[in-house]
Amino acid sequence: MEEVFKIIERLKSQGVTMLLVEQFAAAALAVADYGYVLENGRINVHGPAEKLRNDPAVKAAYLGGGH
Numbered sequence: 001m002e003e004v005f006k007i008i009e010r011l012k013s014q015g016v017t018m019l020l021v022e023q024f025a026a027a028a029l030a031v032a033d034y035g036y037v038l039e040n041g042r043i044n045v046h047g048p049a050e051k052l053r054n055d056p057a058v059k060a061a062y063l064g065g066g067h
Contacts, residue, residue, distance in 0.1 A: 001027070005027055005030075005031060008020065009031055012031065025037070026053075026063050026064075029049045029053045030049075030053075032049040033048065033049055034046070034048055035047065035048075035049045035052045037052065037062060045057075045058060
C-alpha cells in the first residue's frame, strides 16, 4: 500500500489527474485535493481534502478520531 501511495504522489506531482477510490480514508485524504465520502451508496459529505481531514464529524466517523 505504501508503494501505491508513493506512485500516486509522484503522478500527482507530475500533474496527472486521477480518481482514487479507497476504503482507507486517512491515506486517501492525505494525497487528495478533494474528497467525497460515500455512505450507503450516496455522497454523505464532500469538500477539499484538508477540510475533510480536519472536520470533527468526519474524523469521528471515518478517520478513527475527533473526540
